[in-house]
Amino acid sequence: MEVAAGSGFRFGLVFLLLFYPSLAVEPLSLGLAIGVASALTGYLSYPRFYCGMVECCRQEEPLNSTALQFDLQNKLFGQHLAKEVILKAVTGFMSNQNTKKPLVLSLHGWTGTGKNFISKIISENIYEKGLNSKYVHLFVSTIHFQHDKRLNLYKDQLQAWIRGNVSACARSIFIFDEMDKMHPGLLDAIKPFLDYYEQVDGVSYQKAVFIFLSNAGGDLITQVALDFWKTGKKREDMQLKDLEPILSVGVFNNKNSGLWHSSLIDKNLIDYFVPFLPLEYKHVKMCVIAELQARGYIKDPEIITRVTEEMTYFPKTEKIYSDKGCKTVPAKLDLHIEL
Numbered sequence: 001m002e003v004a005a006g007s008g009f010r011f012g013l014v015f016l017l018l019f020y021p022s023l024a025v026e027p028l029s030l031g032l033a034i035g036v037a038s039a040l041t042g043y044l045s046y047p048r049f050y051c052g053m054v055e056c057c058r059q060e061e062p063l064n065s066t067a068l069q070f071d072l073q074n075k076l077f078g079q080h081l082a083k084e085v086i087l088k089a090v091t092g093f094m095s096n097q098n099t100k101k102p103l104v105l106s107l108h109g110w111t112g113t114g115k116n117f118i119s120k121i122i123s124e125n126i127y128e129k130g131l132n133s134k135y136v137h138l139f140v141s142t143i144h145f146q147h148d149k150r151l152n153l154y155k156d157q158l159q160a161w162i163r164g165n166v167s168a169c170a171r172s173i174f175i176f177d178e179m180d181k182m183h184p185g186l187l188d189a190i191k192p193f194l195d196y197y198e199q200v201d202g203v204s205y206q207k208a209v210f211i212f213l214s215n216a217g218g219d220l221i222t223q224v225a226l227d228f229w230k231t232g233k234k235r236e237d238m239q240l241k242d243l244e245p246i247l248s249v250g251v252f253n254n255k256n257s258g259l260w261h262s263s264l265i266d267k268n269l270i271d272y273f274v275p276f277l278p279l280e281y282k283h284v285k286m287c288v289i290a291e292l293q294a295r296g297y298i299k300d301p302e303i304i305t306r307v308t309e310e311m312t313y314f315p316k317t318e319k320i321y322s323d324k325g326c327k328t329v330p331a332k333l334d335l336h337i338e339l
């Protein structure tokens with residue numbers, strides 16, 4: 001940790017007092033001055049105190065899994081599978097001192113179902129500042145890697161960015177949003193960092209976390225959910241094994257998934273494929289309530305029903321799933337709230 005400056009400061013003070021007699025004072029004051037300086041610098045070099053003032057890279061401390069569980073339970077609606085996988089994967093990874101590779105999560109699902117939202121929850125549970133932490137890096141392919149003709153430049157920049165940040169802080173988090181719109185060549189650039197190497201050019205990536213977000217496979221997930229619904233089965237009875245294999249094969253064979261024939265899949269570098277289910281009326285309603293609460297408004301049942309009903313639902317005949325998930329809830333709410 002960068003806080004070993006304390007002893008240097010103490011040494012400097014003694015040096016100053018010894019060699020500049022004009023600064024010298026009687027022994028009692030000198031002792032007192034050294035004592036105060038020691039206490040002060042001792043405090044400053046105490047990691048908890050120092051890291052309370054300045055953001056520090058997370059070292060070995062395991063995650064508070066109860067806090068993560070609480071957040072997932074209370075903030076994320078209708079995603080029993082994502083909750084379960086993320087809780088186990090993240091707490092397991094963070095408490096393992098001997099990880100062999102970084103944690104790689106691939107989050108898939110329909111728009112507005114909570115992929116960015118859960119990434120924010122994960123980040124906030126690892127670093128208090130969440131997405132604003134200097135150890136959390138968010139790339140949006142349509143913003144940061146827009147032009148295919150600059151692929152080689154992007155590759156170099158991305159590799160340098162990841163290498164630099166992981167050398168500065170092993171527990172760095174990298175989130176790649178809109179993966180399905182990312183050039184597959186860019187994935188090749190980050191592949192060595194995701195593999196089972198102890199070190200790559202002297203840097204170990206085994207403590208880093210990589211999260212990929214995409215809509216790829218959203219249609220497959222919806223189909224499975226719909227089949228469940230049609231046969232009268234409960235959504236909550238859907239298990240990971242009903243979805244994970246379909247998802248990994250589906251995105252592997254989908255030219256527009258960002259992971260088309262990707263060696264990340266056939267080399268098993270993705271640890272978890274996390275499915276996000278399409279959200280139903282009742283989940284949208286929970287989002288409306290949460291939004292009202294967050295803004296400090298009373299939970300007016302009439303407004304809640306109006307906003308929830310105003311969202312559009314699919315398939316055309318059954319109308320079960322919100323076609324924008326919870327994404328446009330805040331905008332719809334604005335239309336119904338009297339300021």
Ligand SMILES: Nc1ncnc2c1ncn2[C@@H]1O[C@H](COP(=O)(O)OP(=O)(O)OP(=O)(O)O)[C@@H](O)[C@H]1O
Nearest residue numbers: 075076077110111112113114115116117287326327
């Ligand atoms: N499952 C959910 N539970 C609670 N809130 C949700 C959920 N899904 C979405 N939201 C709310 O909707 C907002 C938008 O969702 P989010 O950005 O996470 O969607 P997304 O899955 O990343 O969609 P896209 O594929 O379009 O990027 C979130 O900030 C959150 O407020």
Ligand SMILES: [Mg+2]
Nearest residue numbers: 115116177213
């Ligand atoms: Mg998103």
